[in-house]
Amino acid sequence: MTIRKSAELDAEEAAVAPQSMASVQSGDTAVAAPGEAPGFHAGAHSQHPQPPTTARKIKDAAKTLLPDVLFLSLLHHKCIGRYPNLIKPVTFNEKILQRNLHPDPRYIELTDKLLVREYVARKIGDEHLIPLIAVPDAFTPEVFDALPNAFVMKANHGSTFVEVVRSKSETSFEKLKTLADQWLRTEFYYVARERHYRTIEPRVFFEHLLLDQRGRIPADFKLHCFGGRPGRPIIYILVISDRFGSATHGDVYDIDWNHLDIAIGDYKRSPAPAPRPPHLQDVLDVAARLCEDFDYVRVDLYAPDDRVYFGELTFTPGAGVLPFTPDTIDYEWGKLLA
Template structure:
């Protein structure tokens, strides 16, 4: 069936982008998302320094951005109790694997962002449906999305974890702890709390380590009109993030904290691929000064 003229134009644009060198691709993407061209050789803003990391990643980033391989690092740093229980990490997702899964679980892929499928009731899903989704994930070269070069080191793989729920039976909030090291004692930390991530009222609130609700917005999330109180285990969240970040001058440590526990989510060295709008814009420069 012949393509429409609009479809042909979109195809040419998409394939033309893939031919651009990484630095040019990232500069254009930064201009589109942030509103200015980045200074890649002498970066000053947070986003610019993250772009520089994407182009020249630390050799450690690949293994630690791998959501399966990083479990060994977390286990050595803070212990098994902070890992979400792993159900299965098959080399191939087959019907036999599906049949052995419990009634509720989370299916993930290890090689990028947003490869997450929550299954609350397995009887309402089919193997074919999940296999199709897994195949789409496995065929995605995440590096091509935003040229984060360390993702090229990761061999894609599907895995299954326990479904974490809070005391209300809901998906727990995601605590994204931005840790700026390079100074004595604990790193400077800012906590971005993403609530109702899989619902219809997703919110993103930014706090400092003393749980002051900051007038800051990051990415597409709206702030809560009435921010929630600090979690009872805030100190454990901060301590866990501090230990997991101590080997780096900056890393974002993602954690979950249901029912007074703390579970590891991921380590992110190039959050938002360095093209995330920050509101007000001065925060991009302030965080850039913290990332030494």
């Protein structure tokens, strides 16, 4: 039996329980959907959090003092079950951790959920962008009054900063203002030491609420795209269904829509595969265009009815601490990532 010193346990607990991702979780930011660690690019719906306790504030302050490499090593051990090899990374998660520490300068602009829209418009056309409603310098009652009845409030500088509003009568300016201010106060770099988030200027913005013909929020297509080789990229498709409901599932498919026996994070696989989307090839073509400048990127898309809309580009999914089932996928995907 391995016995670790209490100081190491305390440091690991501090590393994996910052205020913005507290124990799957309430804290000072949104709560992640099942399957991805909170704050780690889950794209989940948000909740209205409770103020952090004094003990939580102390732990949060303590974990900010840990060097990035130590913090990430402890976090990886906590989430994956082993310490990472950061000198000669082999697994997918280890190589993503290296990206956290040494990000490509392009990641900054392309991770910013507002600035990336310019890149997407150049690459595939602005018809694939979800229409913006407002990008205010400050969120005021006048901005709220001018919003349509249904919309989505987001922040540009991190993950899980999403609030879906189906009807303004079910919320208020005060509730949304409190949530927006909490987002803006969050220094997302400290959640998982993804260094490319450090220089993004936090902004709150409002988008059109995307619905399919049946009035439902469309499934989230997360396409893990491995390029850096001649020909088409290797793509694995994680489909998150009912993300904002009570029956959330995460299913992994290959490009031929074979339902793979793979689980990512804690997402539960559906009992049976979903029907093959009639416009799957359009989804794959859009992802291939958006990933062609990179050896790896996760391209998030929505595909309601016969349209394809851009969600985001993620270069460090799961922040390098994303569990796979079976664990061998971590090594298999590691071979695909340069």
